[in-house]
Amino acid sequence: DQISHDEYQKTADWLMSQTKHRPQVAIICGSGLGMLADTLKCQDSFAYSDIPGFPQSTVQGHAGRLVFGELKGKTCVCMQGRFHMYEGHSLLKTTFPVRVFKLLGVETLIVTNAAGSLADGLQPGDIMIIKDHVNFPGLVGLNPLCGPNDDKFGPRFPAMSGCYDKNLRCQAMEIAKQLGVAGLMQEGVYAMVGGPNFETIAEARLLHRLGVDAVGMSTAPEVVVATHCGLRVFGLSLITNKVVKSYEDSDSVNHEGVLEVGRLRSHTVQQLVTELISRMEI
Numbered sequence: 001d002q003i004s005h006d007e008y009q010k011t012a013d014w015l016m017s018q019t020k021h022r023p024q025v026a027i028i029c030g031s032g033l034g035m036l037a038d039t040l041k042c043q044d045s046f047a048y049s050d051i052p053g054f055p056q057s058t059v060q061g062h063a064g065r066l067v068f069g070e071l072k073g074k075t076c077v078c079m080q081g082r083f084h085m086y087e088g089h090s091l092l093k094t095t096f097p098v099r100v101f102k103l104l105g106v107e108t109l110i111v112t113n114a115a116g117s118l119a120d121g122l123q124p125g126d127i128m129i130i131k132d133h134v135n136f137p138g139l140v141g142l143n144p145l146c147g148p149n150d151d152k153f154g155p156r157f158p159a160m161s162g163c164y165d166k167n168l169r170c171q172a173m174e175i176a177k178q179l180g181v182a183g184l185m186q187e188g189v190y191a192m193v194g195g196p197n198f199e200t201i202a203e204a205r206l207l208h209r210l211g212v213d214a215v216g217m218s219t220a221p222e223v224v225v226a227t228h229c230g231l232r233v234f235g236l237s238l239i240t241n242k243v244v245k246s247y248e249d250s251d252s253v254n255h256e257g258v259l260e261v262g263r264l265r266s267h268t269v270q271q272l273v274t275e276l277i278s279r280m281e282i
């Protein structure tokens with residue numbers, strides 16, 4: 001199944017007819033991090049179900065609203081709730097909003113997600129600035145860019161090296177120091193797995209051996225599409241749990257625990273993203 005350029009344009013035109021906001025920054029809020037949207041000023045918000053072409057979010061902890069507004073003088077659009085491959089959506093659907101943001105004039109995409117940590121130094125409650133990702137589904141052809149290329153968005157064979165903007169990563173670390181939360185933060189490699197099940201111990205050990213620091217079930221397809229159409233990208237993972245890597249360890253992870261850490265740290269993530277946006281020279 002394909003999505004035509006006109007379908008993206010139709011959604012963008014509908015949104016532009018419903019709000020005067022013309023966003024420069026788009027933010028995709030991960031599990032339990034939707035509160036960021038509530039801090040936008042002069043909000044115009046829309047339920048995904050009211051937006052032509054938008055899929056429906058079905059995951060507990062994801063609201064399902066698109067919120068436009070002002071944040072530190074920058075016009076932003078925030079996704080409260082995102083779409084995941086494990087919900088059964090095609091990757092064209094999970095990444096549909098990214099191309100709509102491009103057509104609205106957005107230049108920078110900020111993605112946040114919840115993830116389990118494989119790196120010994122990353123504890124639950126820590127924040128990982130995404131330095132790079134491993135897109136496992138993409139490596140086997142589950143990729144939103146599969147099919148005829150839409151040259152209006154980007155090239156047939158887009159480069160992905162450096163898709164997480166280095167300048168924004170440096171600024172985020174600087175902000176963390178000033179906020180006094182640098183101790184919670186480090187850069188790392190994020191891996192996307194399809195889910196919805198969490199990893200087996202053998203899978204966790206394999207990922208760790210491959211140099212992955214945190215693992216989640218989202219983000220990579222959105223970033224691939226964003227990079228394809230020339231958006232600058234910044235990503236961070238809120239570490240919700242340590243992935244079980246030992247057969248002696250009796251712990252196991254569950255979605256409730258993932259949401260709990262999201263609530264705990266969401267204020268810090270909010271401060272970080274807000275400050276990062278306020279420093280953006282648009």
Ligand SMILES: Cc1cc2[nH]c(=O)nc(N)n2n1
Pocket residue numbers: 031114115116117193195197198199215216217240241242243244253258
């Ligand atoms: C959102 C999320 C949280 C975790 N934790 C984990 O151990 N493995 C995952 N794949 N994920 N994904």
